[in-house]
Amino acid sequence: MLKSRLIFTLLLDAGYYNLSRNFRLQRVGDLKWVQENYDFDSIARSIDELVVLNVAKAATSDIDALAAQVRRLGEQCFMPIAAGGGIRSLANAQTLFQAGADKLVLNSPYFEDPELVRELVRTYGAQSIVASLDFRLLEDGTRRVYCRGGTRDTGLKLEQAIKLVQEVGTGELYLTSMDRDGTGDGYDLESLSMASQLASVPVIASGGAGNYAHFVEALRSRAVNAVSTANLFNFMGDGLRDARNEMLQDGISLTLWMPF
Amino acid sequence: MVTIVNYGMGNLRSIESALHYLGVACVIENRPDRVAASEKLILPGVGSFSRAMANLRSTGLQHALEHAVRSRGVPVLGICLGMQLLATRGTEDGLTDGLGWIPGEVVRFTDRNDRKIPHIGFNTVARKSQGGAMFSGLPHAADFYFVHSYHFMPLAPDTVTGECEYGEPVVAAIANGNVWGVQFHPEKSQGNGLQLLRNYCGGTARC
Numbered sequence: 001m002l003k004s005r006l007i008f009t010l011l012l013d014a015g016y017y018n019l020s021r022n023f024r025l026q027r028v029g030d031l032k033w034v035q036e037n038y039d040f041d042s043i044a045r046s047i048d049e050l051v052v053l054n055v056a057k058a059a060t061s062d063i064d065a066l067a068a069q070v071r072r073l074g075e076q077c078f079m080p081i082a083a084g085g086g087i088r089s090l091a092n093a094q095t096l097f098q099a100g101a102d103k104l105v106l107n108s109p110y111f112e113d114p115e116l117v118r119e120l121v122r123t124y125g126a127q128s129i130v131a132s133l134d135f136r137l138l139e140d141g142t143r144r145v146y147c148r149g150g151t152r153d154t155g156l157k158l159e160q161a162i163k164l165v166q167e168v169g170t171g172e173l174y175l176t177s178m179d180r181d182g183t184g185d186g187y188d189l190e191s192l193s194m195a196s197q198l199a200s201v202p203v204i205a206s207g208g209a210g211n212y213a214h215f216v217e218a219l220r221s222r223a224v225n226a227v228s229t230a231n232l233f234n235f236m237g238d239g240l241r242d243a244r245n246e247m248l249q250d251g252i253s254l255t256l257w258m259p260f
Numbered sequence: 261m262v263t264i265v266n267y268g269m270g271n272l273r274s275i276e277s278a279l280h281y282l283g284v285a286c287v288i289e290n291r292p293d294r295v296a297a298s299e300k301l302i303l304p305g306v307g308s309f310s311r312a313m314a315n316l317r318s319t320g321l322q323h324a325l326e327h328a329v330r331s332r333g334v335p336v337l338g339i340c341l342g343m344q345l346l347a348t349r350g351t352e353d354g355l356t357d358g359l360g361w362i363p364g365e366v367v368r369f370t371d372r373n374d375r376k377i378p379h380i381g382f383n384t385v386a387r388k389s390q391g392g393a394m395f396s397g398l399p400h401a402a403d404f405y406f407v408h409s410y411h412f413m414p415l416a417p418d419t420v421t422g423e424c425e426y427g428e429p430v431v432a433a434i435a436n437g438n439v440w441g442v443q444f445h446p447e448k449s450q451g452n453g454l455q456l457l458r459n460y461c462g463g464t465a466r467c
Contacts, residue, residue, distance in 0.1 A: 001383065001384055001425055002379070002381050002382070002383045002426060003381055003382040003383065003384075003403060004381075005381050005382070045450065048381070048382060048405075071273070074273060074274055074277055075277050075280075078274075078277075078278055078281070078447060078448060078449070078450055078451075078453060078454060079405070079448055079449075079450055080405060080407070080445070080448045081274075097270075097271055097306075098272075098273065099273065100271060100273040100274050100277065101271070102271055102274070102306075102407070102445075102448060103407075122308070123307060123308075123311075124306060124307050125306065125307050125308060125409070126378065126409065127378040127380065127407045127408060127409055128306055128307075128407075171378045171380065171407070171409075172378075172380060199376070200371070200376060200377065201376055201377070201378065202376045202378075202380050202381070225376065225380070225381065226381070255382035255403040255450075256403065257402075257403060257449070257450040257451040257452045258397075258398065258399075258402075258450075258451035258452055258454075258455055259451055260450065260451035260454050260455075
């Protein structure tokens, strides 16, 4: 049987990792800091997948810096790594795959350069592409999708954006509620459930997890196939390992593997 | 020495990292003469079947692989697309001849309401009786990481060494003498995958 996934997302900006709250970033430390303050080996053995996102607001993003982080992280963990943020060409994609990324996370290109996404799908297959959609609940109850790190309104509703990214091509949806991001209030289950019904590809929940119970709640709802958190502080130290154990005790179907 | 075949498709670095972790000497190689003379091969791969076969042909690596695996009997482990290439033919982007070392065809999962495609995530692989050497030291049912939309349909059921369930039984691992293939990514499957790689790299690699 296919297992649920617990995913950890690292938010990278100019060599530093960040906390994000409603898409406002707060720098916490570099990779060395993360390794010293968090038992990275413990993290790497407590999650099913790692996502590394370049969230730099700079107009020209540095794919080489992202690739360097992916390369270093990949030497220490034997799980899938998805990387993205600033991919604007086939060459960028190639750089990340060569650094050890298994999947590319794409957001703005779906709205600004869909032909690039199509070419990436043709070259690497849809299963290598994760479409990341950032959405905000508007007062009229509709869900609006933003790109460029939440700064540009695509003019599309979440429903329309899901249709678009599936037409252009994707292997997974990574859905982030900008309202819940960094709040620790739990995932936007209503939106995720709606999205999942429209999606023919697996859905990853992002934005709002504050403790393990939020993971359990989202996975039990069956709206999503995977849950992600980018909150370094809520899951400090052994936080992810403990969360994984709690989830298993609550009957969530997660993978068990041999110690190594 | 394990030779990881580089034909321009896929994530070679993570296989290299996993072998380094296990203390297994390896080299990433794209020169046909070196591949032909190798001792043990890993054929990785991500992307489309037809593009992969076109790359293997145009680089001369298909010939080199034929020589090593067929003439010299060198063990080979195909991973993901690399496993699918072992088949007689693939159907991705039109019918394409594969390496043909394990008779069978690679077809797309049929669209159904009860499952998402691609098949992504950790799934439990039940070992078949022929999978002893491949899954040595692992529990009878062990989880591995999958990411694929096409799957291998072998002609001979006795080539199947492991199977998982995704709305239907899916071939997860196959073997035919010195030819091994896994649909999942052992280099991305935490301790379970490392154990399987240890079995391949350290053992005699015959099923």
